[in-house]
Amino acid sequence: MVTAVMVATDHVAFLLAQAAVDWAQKLPAVPITLTVKYDATYTVLGFVPFLFNQPPPESPYLSAHNSFQWELRFTSPGCPLLPARSPHTTA
Numbered sequence: 001m002v003t004a005v006m007v008a009t010d011h012v013a014f015l016l017a018q019a020a021v022d023w024a025q026k027l028p029a030v031p032i033t034l035t036v037k038y039d040a041t042y043t044v045l046g047f048v049p050f051l052f053n054q055p056p057p058e059s060p061y062l063s064a065h066n067s068f069q070w071e072l073r074f075t076s077p078g079c080p081l082l083p084a085r086s087p088h089t090t091a
Helices: 002-025 047-051
Strands: 030-039 063-072
Touching: none
Parallel strands: none
Antiparallel strands: 030 063
């Protein structure tokens, strides 16, 4: 009885592994974009207009705007998912 349960469990685990590999191979790549905008409005002497409730002078050298793009994949392109191997029927 224990042997029959072990063989059935082995077959169920194989079917689950086979379904998981098939599902993982069909996952699309997810594009990710990170946008960073940095505006430095106050400098060392920038506190003087702040004291008089004036807007700080704008300078293009104190601002930065960058965008970074990636593709998030479930598996690495250099690491293919191997198909699940069927259980040994001789057991």
